[in-house]
Amino acid sequence: MEYPIWQLTTLAGGFWIALIAVVHVYVAHFAVGGGLFLVLTEHKARREHSPIMLAYVKKHTRFFLLLSMVFGGLTGVGIWFSIALSSPQATSTLIHSFVFGWATEWVCFLGEIVALLVYYYAFDRMKPRDHLLVGWLYFVFAWLSLFFVTGIIDFMLAPGKWLETRNFWHGFFNPVFWPSVLFRTFMACIFAGLFAFITATRIKDDTTRLTVVRCCSLWTVLPFIGVILSGWWYVASFPEYAYQMVVFKIQKLGLFVPGFLVLGGVIMLGGLFMAIRMPATIKRPTALVLLAIGLGYMGCFEFSREAARKPYLINGYMYSNSILPAAVDDLNTVGVLSVAKWTSVDKVTPENEMQAGQELFQLQCASCHSIGGPMNDILPLTEKFSVFGLDSQLNGQGKLVRYMPPFVGTPQERKALATYVINGLHQGNPHLNDGPAQKPAQLATEVPDKVNDEYVLLAWNNLGMHCISDSDPYWILLPPANDIHAQLIRRGDSPEVVTEGVELAYEVEPGFENPAGHVRFWEFAQSLFGLDAPLPVNVGVSGNRVAGVMKPSADGSGFEATLVPVVPYADDGSFNPYPLFTITARDRETGEILATTRCVAPTSTEMGCKNCHGGTWRVAGVAGFTDATSADILAVHDRINKTTLLKDALKGKPRLCQSCHKDPVLGAKGKEGVISFPAAIHGWHANYLTNRDETACFRCHPAKNTGATGCLRGVHAGIGLTCISCHGTLEDHALSLLKYEDQRGIKSASRLMADLQPRVVDSKEAINPRNPWLGEPDCLNCHVDFEPPASRDVSGFNAWTSGAAELFRVRTDDMGVRCQACHGSTHANYPATNIYGRDRDNIPPLQYQGNALPIGANRQCGVCHTESMEDMDGHHYGMASTFRNMSLMKTP
Numbered sequence: 080m081e082y083p084i085w086q087l088t089t090l091a092g093g094f095w096i097a098l099i100a101v102v103h104v105y106v107a108h109f110a111v112g113g114g115l116f117l118v119l120t121e122h123k124a125r126r127e128h129s130p131i132m133l134a135y136v137k138k139h140t141r142f143f144l145l146l147s148m149v150f151g152g153l154t155g156v157g158i159w160f161s162i163a164l165s166s167p168q169a170t171s172t173l174i175h176s177f178v179f180g181w182a183t184e185w186v187c188f189l190g191e192i193v194a195l196l197v198y199y200y201a202f203d204r205m206k207p208r209d210h211l212l213v214g215w216l217y218f219v220f221a222w223l224s225l226f227f228v229t230g231i232i233d234f235m236l237a238p239g240k241w242l243e244t245r246n247f248w249h250g251f252f253n254p255v256f257w258p259s260v261l262f263r264t265f266m267a268c269i270f271a272g273l274f275a276f277i278t279a280t281r282i283k284d285d286t287t288r289l290t291v292v293r294c295c296s297l298w299t300v301l302p303f304i305g306v307i308l309s310g311w312w313y314v315a316s317f318p319e320y321a322y323q324m325v326v327f328k329i330q331k332l333g334l335f336v337p338g339f340l341v342l343g344g345v346i347m348l349g350g351l352f353m354a355i356r357m358p359a360t361i362k363r364p365t366a367l368v369l370l371a372i373g374l375g376y377m378g379c380f381e382f383s384r385e386a387a388r389k390p391y392l393i394n395g396y397m398y399s400n401s402i403l404p405a406a407v408d409d410l411n412t413v414g415v416l417s418v419a420k421w422t423s424v425d426k427v428t429p430e431n432e433m434q435a436g437q438e439l440f441q442l443q444c445a446s447c448h449s450i451g452g453p454m455n456d457i458l459p460l461t462e463k464f465s466v467f468g469l470d471s472q473l474n475g476q477g478k479l480v481r482y483m484p485p486f487v488g489t490p491q492e493r494k495a496l497a498t499y500v501i502n503g504l505h506q507g508n509p510h511l512n513d514g515p516a517q518k519p520a521q522l523a524t525e526v527p528d529k530v531n532d533e534y535v536l537l538a539w540n541n542l543g544m545h546c547i548s549d550s551d552p553y554w555i556l557l558p559p560a561n562d563i564h565a566q567l568i569r570r571g572d573s574p575e576v577v578t579e580g581v582e583l584a585y586e587v588e589p590g591f592e593n594p595a596g597h598v599r600f601w602e603f604a605q606s607l608f609g610l611d612a613p614l615p616v617n618v619g620v621s622g623n624r625v626a627g628v629m630k631p632s633a634d635g636s637g638f639e640a641t642l643v644p645v646v647p648y649a650d651d652g653s654f655n656p657y658p659l660f661t662i663t664a665r666d667r668e669t670g671e672i673l674a675t676t677r678c679v680a681p682t683s684t685e686m687g688c689k690n691c692h693g694g695t696w697r698v699a700g701v702a703g704f705t706d707a708t709s710a711d712i713l714a715v716h717d718r719i720n721k722t723t724l725l726k727d728a729l730k731g732k733p734r735l736c737q738s739c740h741k742d743p744v745l746g747a748k749g750k751e752g753v754i755s756f757p758a759a760i761h762g763w764h765a766n767y768l769t770n771r772d773e774t775a776c777f778r779c780h781p782a783k784n785t786g787a788t789g790c791l792r793g794v795h796a797g798i799g800l801t802c803i804s805c806h807g808t809l810e811d812h813a814l815s816l817l818k819y820e821d822q823r824g825i826k827s828a829s830r831l832m833a834d835l836q837p838r839v840v841d842s843k844e845a846i847n848p849r850n851p852w853l854g855e856p857d858c859l860n861c862h863v864d865f866e867p868p869a870s871r872d873v874s875g876f877n878a879w880t881s882g883a884a885e886l887f888r889v890r891t892d893d894m895g896v897r898c899q900a901c902h903g904s905t906h907a908n909y910p911a912t913n914i915y916g917r918d919r920d921n922i923p924p925l926q927y928q929g930n931a932l933p934i935g936a937n938r939q940c941g942v943c944h945t946e947s948m949e950d951m952d953g954h955h956y957g958m959a960s961t962f963r964n965m966s967l968m969k970t971p
Contacts, residue, residue, distance in 0.1 A: 080402070082167035083421040084441045091445045092454030095161045097382070103154035105377040109274050110147035110191070111221045112267030116275055116298060117143065117198075118214035123294070125207055131287040139278045140199045146274070148195060165446065168401035169235075169392045176241075177231045180251055184227035190220035225263055233259045236388045237318050242395050258313035265305035266380075272298025272350065273373040276366035280359050292353055292362065299350030299369075303343065318394055320481065321387040335386065339379035342372055390477060390484040398484035400443045407487050415442060415488040427491040436499025439492055443484075450504060461500050463693025463711060467778070469497040471691055475767030478834040480719065490770070517701065519655075519787065522916040526925045527661075527675045534577075535943055536674035537923050537934065538565040538662045539899050541888040543906030544681045544790035546781065547646070548688075549697065550709035551599040553728040555607055556736045556756070557745070559594055560619055560642035561680040565629060566900050567637070567664045567673065574943040576895050578631060582667045583638040586626040587680070588659045590649040593617060594625065597648035597698075607735045619644035629662070636895055647682045647702065654699040656683040656781070656788045657915050659922075677922045681907070683788040685781035688712060691767075701787035743852040754825045757851035758816040762831035765813035769835075773801035775809040782906075784914065792920065793908035805856040805875035807839045811846065815877070818848035839876050847877050854879035858887055858898075901934035909933045 087094075117140060124132035162170050174181065194217035201210065230251040234241065241250035275295040282288035314325055325336060349369045353362060388394045397403055402410070410418060416435060417425050419442060427435045440457075448457040461469055473493050477485030486493050501507060545561045548554070563585055567577040595601045595616045604614035617624055621642035629638035647656040657679040664673045685702040689695060692711040697703030713725035724734055736742075740756035741749030749755065754762070768775040774783075781788030782802065791802065806812045814835055820828035837846055849855070856875035861868045880886055888905055890898045903909040903920065910931035911920035921931035928939045940948040 080168075080415070080419045080442075084438075084445075085164040086441050087165075087445060088450040089452035090449065090454075091452060092447050092449040092456075093165065094449065094452060094454045096158070096165060097378075097454065099154055099157040099161055101374070101378040101381055103151060103158055104381060105270065105374050106147055106151040106154065108225075108263065108267040108377070109270045110143075110151055111218075111225045111264070112269070112271030112298075113143050113147065113274060114191075114195075114214070114218035114221045115268065116271040118211060118218055120275075120291070120294065121211060121214060125211075129287065131282065131284050132291060135278065135282050135287070135291060137199075137202050138281075139275065140195075140202065142278050143274075144195055144199050148192060166392060166401055169397055172393060172397065173231060173235075176245070176250060177234075177247065179247065180227050180231050184224055184231075187220045187223040187227065191217060191224065194220060222264070225267065226260060229260050229263055230256055235391075235393045236321065236384065237316070238394055238396060254318070255313060255316045258309050258316050261309035262306065262313045265302040265309060266377075268302040269299050269306070269346065270373055270377075272296065273346070273366075273370050276353060276362075277370060280362040280366050288359065289356060296350040296354040299353075300347050303347050306343065317387060321394070324389070324482065325383065325387050335379045335382040339376060339383055342376040342379060345372055346376060386482070389482040400446045400484060402443070402484065402487050407485065410487045411489065413489075414492055415439065416492060427489075427495045432495045433499055433503055435492065436495040436497070436503065439488065439496040440499055443486065443488075443496070447483075457500065458504060462505060463691075463707075464497075464501060465690055466494070466497050466501045468691035469501055470494050471767045471778075473497060474769060478766045479763065479830065517699075517787070519915050520653075522655075522657075522919060524916050524918040524922065524925075525677070526918075526922055527677060529926070530672050530675050533570055534664065534674040535568040535570060535574075535927055536565060536662060536664050536676045537568070537900040538563065538660070538676050538678040539897075539923070540564070540678060540680050540904050541899060542681070543793070543904040544656075544683060544781065544788070546683055546686055548686060548704055548709075549598045549600070549646070549684050550704035550712075551603045551607070551733065552706070553709035553713055553733050554724065554736060555600070555733070556760075558604070558607070558620055558642070558735075559598065559600055559644040559646050559682070560621070561645050561682050563629070563640045563643060563660055563662070563678065563680055564632065564897070564899070565638045565662050565664075565676075566897060568896070568943050570943050570945055572944070572946050574894075576636065578635060578637065580667050581673065582665050583629040584627065584663045584665070585629055585640050585643070585660050586663075587643075587645060588661070590651060591645060591658045592625055593650065594644050594646040594648075596650070597646050600644075603731075603733050606732050609738075617644065634889075634891075636891055636897060637900075643680065645680050645682050647684060648698055652699065654685075654702050654787060655915060656685070656702075656790070657681055657913060657919055659919070676926055679913075679920055681790060681904075683781040683790060685786055685788045687778045687780075690778055699787075702781075743850065752825065754820050754827050754831075755816070755851060758813070758820045758825075758828065758831075761809070761813040762817045762828070762835075765809045765835055766831070768809050770838075771809065773803050776802040776806075789914040791906055792913055793903060793906055793911045795908060796906075797910070797912060803839075803876075804873075807837075807874075807876040810835045811837045811839045811876060814843060814846045815849045815879075816851055818843075818846055819850055819854070822848055839874065845877075847879060849879040853883055853886070854881070855886055856880075857885060903933070909936075 117136060121133065121136045124136055194213055198210065198213045198217055201213070205213070230253070233255045234250045234253050237254045238250055239253040240246065241253070272295045275298065276292065279288060279291040279295050282291060314322065317325065346369060349365070349372065353365060353369070390399055391397060392399050392401065395404070414426060416422055416427065416438065419438075422438045422442070424431050424435050424438060444457065448455045448460070450456070451458055464472065470493055473486040473496065476483050486496070541562050541564055545557070547557050547559055565583055567581055567583065569575050569577050601614055601616050604610065604620070605612065608614075608620060614620065619642045623640050623643050625643060625645055627640060629640045632639040645658055647654055647658070649655050659677050660680050661675065661677050663675045665671060666673060683702065684698070684704065688704065689708045692708050692715070694705040694708030694711070697705045710725060710728075713728060716722055717725055727734065736756050737745050737747035737749065739750050739753050740759055741747055741753070742756040747756075764779070768778065777783035777786070780790070780802075782791040783789070784791075795804070807815070814832060814837055817828045817832045821832065832843065837843060840846060857878055857880045859865070860875040860878045861873045883889055887898055892898065899905070903911060907920045909921055909924050913919040918925055918931055924931050924934055927942050928934065932939070935942055938948075
């Protein structure tokens with residue numbers, strides 16, 4: 080924030096630092112180990128009175144001087160130049176915190192220069208004893224340089240107590256200092272042998288060449304024992320997050336850690352290979368190859384070490400984009416642009432949004448990401464996103480996946496950055512940007528005539544909307560499976576619910592008879608559900624088809640057809656999430672039709688996964704999962720959780736989410752220790768969709784009225800209530816589910832809760848845990864004693880049903896009539912307004928009482944009762960008083 084920005088695009092992302100630093104550090108380690116190699120080899124030559132070997136040492140000294148002092152010195156200056164431009168804040172911190180350390184190291188470096196110059200230019204003029212002493216002095220100075228630089232460099236990985244004390248010695252002798260010094264010393268010895276191969280293979284005398292080359296081989300092989308032992312100590316001393324990253328989350332570091340391990344083994348084998356007697360024409364190119372492998376070995380180590388401290392430049396003190404964690408809260412309030420001293424704009428406006436986004440990219444992203452370049456190219460990483468998707472990604476960045484720092488700034492700045500990347504760098508992703516769906520055709524509502532005045536047949540779907548994912552080749556969260564319920568009531572002075580002597584049949588409307596023609600579920604059902612045999616086409620997992628006979632309901636109160644495999648796709652290629660079913664009641668003995676009615680079986684695939692996971696809508700431009708969306712979801716799951724779901728799916732073995740995650744809606748027990756599916760999916764995404772209203776719900780659920788489904792369509796929506804009126808904001812909703820999992824002892828729940836703050840209540844402690852699908856908002860939270868709410872300023876959040884018996888979809892009145900039979904389905908309570916036809920959900924009340932009010936409302940007792948009723952005992956609220964929301968009955 081205090082320094083100018085070195086604006087880079089293609090060669091950003093630390094490219095210059097990486098390029099210069101890896102080469103310099105490779106040579107610098109050679110400068111340490113090579114010094115020891117020189118003096119020990121000179122000892123050997125003088126002890127064995129070998130003038131040829133002594134001449135080799137002198138020639139190698141010249142090579143050593145030019146490479147380590149001249150080339151190494153230039154690359155060292157290059158490092159300072161590049162880090163000062165790309166990370167001036169971190170460079171300033173290192174200089175100001177370790178002035179004494181740097182000064183000491185520069186004194187040692189001066190000692191190296193003087194000793195090496197004397198060692199080379201006085202090679203034949205000094206007494207052997209004095210010359211060897213100068214060689215030893217060089218090595219001591221070189222090793223001390225490594226000693227002091229290691230303390231400062233590894234401070235960035237593990238500052239230790241320095242974070243509290245700011246004490247020089249606490250920072251220098253940090254937790255990884257001693258293992259790092261040993262580790263680097265052993266690596267320096269290996270590199271000394273690799274570089275020495277280059278000059279040793281040029282010795283003309285075969286015997287001497289073989290002797291020296293074998294000596295070099297020992298330098299490349301024996302120190303590996305020390306590298307392995309000190310390396311393990313080094314990693315074990317890492318801060319907890321860095322240790323977890325290297326040991327357990329190795330896939331996030333790319334190929335660098337495996338590369339380091341593999342190349343180390345190759346170097347050791349190569350050293351053994353060089354010890355074999357063979358012509359110089361083979362040894363020389365082999366030596367060059369091993370030298371190049373050594374550079375890769377050094378590079379893998381440096382990249383692994385750098386990656387291990389992510390998201391920091393200085394662990395716990397400074398993020399990789401030079402922003403201090405201590406300043407984040409203030410910057411989130413006032414904005415980054417208003418504080419940065421070298422930007423062209425100080426706040427985001429509609430006119431400068433793109434320019435502001437570009438400035439923010441340079442401030443917060445360019446230190447790690449290039450634009451179309453070789454280092455962490457931002458383009459392939461963001462090509463799947465819409466502006467909303469990237470904005471959400473930035474919102475959750477650094478919370479659950481911590482190898483990137485959080486976005487810092489205001490929501491307007493976050494949106495500007497997302498807009499710049501998507502609409503600027505990608506020239507927009509119009510197929511991903513979320514706009515209003517095409518207005519659905521208004522379908523005629525055909526209300527059946529009464530067949531027999533003796534019976535009333537009421538039918539409904541129990542959920543109000545059944546969301547399915549037609550991502551069958553990859554995964555599914557729910558199969559095509561809708562539940563239809565019905566109750567047959569015999570009218571009379573004392574009406575009764577008929578459950579015996581009758582047969583209720585159901586049949587989907589024309590155009591929806593062949594669900595297998597529109598989704599691939601039946602190709603993979605056996606794998607998805609672990610069935611013993613393939614599931615017959617168009618047969619649901621309960622054995623029902625889209626037409627058949629209903630069975631008595633589990634509680635004996637009526638009839639049901641469970642898990643009916645209906646899909647929202649008609650044979651004409653259109654999307655219709657409200658297919659109608661005709662329910663017919665017959666006398667079981669005579670076959671006489673007693674009553675007929677119709678109800679919708681709401682089913683939608685308009686789930687917004689593609690908003691963040693890429694891909695497009697699969698059907699009619701409004702709904703469905705493409706392979707791109709489905710595969711990316713698995714790829715993200717695999718990356719975060721170390722699973723192999725995408726690989727398995729590509730082999731023809733897709734998975735049901737609830738095969739691992741517990742979920743009461745399917746009766747799935749899940750795996751021991753794995754968080755429930757509702758808690759996992761809401762808990763994860765809540766971290767990316769914070770501080771939003773019901774629009775956060777709309778991004779995933781097909782509830783918004785500008786979408787293709789509009790499932791929030793009942794009386795509550797009509798009077799202005801939304802998802803958060805009953806479920807709370809997404810943060811509150813997620814916390815209630817996560818607290819239940821936390822009480823079950825699921826460890827991952829606390830991680831998902833850590834960065835979530837409730838918004839409906841004051842604290843996390845005030846959130847009441849709930850078991851999904853069984854602990855739901857209770858109608859009686861607002862309708863106390865079944866009475867109308869005192870006002871519309873009420874909330875159904877945080878008081879849950881205690882079990883299935885209290886659920887609206889299960890509850891009955893004292894007469895055994897289901898609440899939903901008279902009031903309509905959840906989220907579609909009468910009178911409901913359906914965007915596919917105003918009264919498409921209201922057929923039963925229209926059929927029996929001529930309006931879309933709840934059955935019996937406004938004392939319309941005659942629907943079921945043949946005598947006038949003086950009281951409404953047994954039916955609770957909904958019939959005794961005047962229906963208050965008559966405005967909803969008017970035609971828009």
